[in-house]
Amino acid sequence: MSLTRSSALAEADIHDILRNDRRRRVLEHLQESMGSVTLRELAETIAAHEAGESPPPRPLRESVYNSLHQTHLPKLDAEGVVDYDKNRKTVELQPGARDVNVYMEVVTKYGITWADYYRSLATLSLVVVVAAEIDVPLLEALPVLLVASAFLAVIAASTAYQLWTRRWTYLRSLLR
Known part of the structure; x- marks a missing residue:
């Protein structure tokens, strides 16, 4: 297909x-x-x-x-x-x-796209959660639920930041 x-x-x-x-x-x-x-x-x-x-x-x-x-x-x-x-x-x-x-994907001020940022964050969170679950040294002491919740909080904060900066850019253009 x-x-x-x-x-x-x-x-x-x-x-x-x-x-x-x-x-x-x-x-x-x-x-x-x-x-x-x-x-x-x-x-x-x-x-x-x-x-x-x-x-x-x-x-x-x-x-x-x-x-x-x-x-x-x-x-x-x-x-x-x-x-x-x-x-x-x-x-x-x-x-x-x-x-x-589709071809105008937003790039952060650090030169990566938001999609790349979220994909990297999701991959990192998966690796850390799995590592904590299988008792990898240094991570075994962390509760898996706490690790997953921390990454979800980072993703939520990143999304809020992305939306806020895009809205702020729009508001600044109105004030000019």
Whole structure:
């Protein structure tokens, strides 16, 4: 049995979309905003990110605005990833964004993805719990339930941290 993607977008098209920093920033901002945003808001946010200052310099804002309007948003709209209303200058995610989102996995500030972090933590917890259960020296004195509970607490705290930092990033973008 072969596995096939049920995506309407080909992988080459997804990689082409994600090859450009501004298109990636558009998708990240739309995912965080959970609704329709204006072209001006997108341009302001992306320019601030590129400049590393808020508010960003006017020439950069205008450059970002024009490139989004003329190039990036029409491309994303044509691929079915966003709906770009050129008259109202509004943008919102479309179902095709889910195909692209799979390729935009979040990376922590330490350079690993959250999925890698959780997979490593789960593997470590399994090894330690099994080691405590089979009485490996140094771990035999620890109750297995305590070890498992400690790892579950670390996983819960990590999840809370991940959600909080993502929400905080979104709130900071609103305050700019």
